[in-house]
Amino acid sequence: MIRNFNYKEKAMERISIYAWVFTLLVFSCGPRERIPKEAFEEVNKNMEIKRISEVEILESAMEWGDSLTTKAQKNLIENLQQAIADGGFGEAIKFCKTNATELENELSGNEEILIRRVSTKHRNPSNAPTEEEAMILEAYAYNSEQGLESDPNIQKIEGGEVFLYTKAIIFPGGLCNNCHGKPEVDISKSTLEVISSNYPEDMATGFRKGDLRGMWSVRIPKKEVVKRL
Numbered sequence: 001m002i003r004n005f006n007y008k009e010k011a012m013e014r015i016s017i018y019a020w021v022f023t024l025l026v027f028s029c030g031p032r033e034r035i036p037k038e039a040f041e042e043v044n045k046n047m048e049i050k051r052i053s054e055v056e057i058l059e060s061a062m063e064w065g066d067s068l069t070t071k072a073q074k075n076l077i078e079n080l081q082q083a084i085a086d087g088g089f090g091e092a093i094k095f096c097k098t099n100a101t102e103l104e105n106e107l108s109g110n111e112e113i114l115i116r117r118v119s120t121k122h123r124n125p126s127n128a129p130t131e132e133e134a135m136i137l138e139a140y141a142y143n144s145e146q147g148l149e150s151d152p153n154i155q156k157i158e159g160g161e162v163f164l165y166t167k168a169i170i171f172p173g174g175l176c177n178n179c180h181g182k183p184e185v186d187i188s189k190s191t192l193e194v195i196s197s198n199y200p201e202d203m204a205t206g207f208r209k210g211d212l213r214g215m216w217s218v219r220i221p222k223k224e225v226v227k228r229l
């Protein structure tokens with residue numbers, strides 16, 4: 001992938017060198033006429049394109065994904081804690097069912113960006129990974145089994161027009177055990193009842209501290225990144 005960007009950058013560089021050479025030729029060899037305005041504009045346009053390189057776009061998408069998921073996670077946990085304080089775990093489950101998706105997304109302030117949490121062992125079937133996401137999850141799962149840390153990842157999808165930012169969610173135990181830990185040990189019977197009546201196909205129990213719980217997945221169209229630069 002990296003080689004690909006370098007190649008593109010070089011191509012851009014070459015285009016602007018050609019443009020300059022063209023301008024110089026017009027200056028030095030031609031009759032003493034004024035340079036057409038368009039020639040200057042063309043050169044400047046090429047310089048502008050070069051200034052925002054593919055690498056910068058990619059780095060900016062990565063930073064954006066990082067900051068969105070960090071904020072979304074914080075927002076989700078704060079709301080979860082509040083819901084537990086207000087009505088206990090059962091009520092908090094219903095709260096998550098209604099609000100989780102919205103809470104994940106409300107921070108981006110951009111409708112073109114889709115923020116999700118996905119997991120192969122999901123509670124809500126709509127959090128099942130896509131084919132692309134499943135491959136990345138598999139790599140994260142491998143790392144977690146080997147005791148290795150997973151860095152956030154960014155990939156180009158849909159013919160390079162969209163970035164897929166992902167970040168592993170490692171199960172921290174603690175509070176999360178009450179709804180995702182071991183049934184009847186960490187999760188009370190009454191909580192289990194609320195889970196099964198709201199999510200009859202729940203797979204999201206039995207997690208232990210350090211397990212891969214899932215990942216954040218953010219779909220960022222490239223044009224939105226360029227707009228921001």
Ligand code: HEC
Binds near residue numbers: 097119171214
């Ligand atoms: C009050 C119970 C409760 C607690 C506590 C809780 N969760 Fe959940 N979790 C849920 C419910 C309910 C869903 C499904 C939300 C939905 O419908 O989108 C869910 C979904 C998820 C998902 C999305 C994938 C899936 O399984 O559908 C992840 C990831 C997740 N939880 C991680 C955590 C982590 C990490 C913690 C601790 C910070 C935590 N949860 C604490 C109830 C809980």
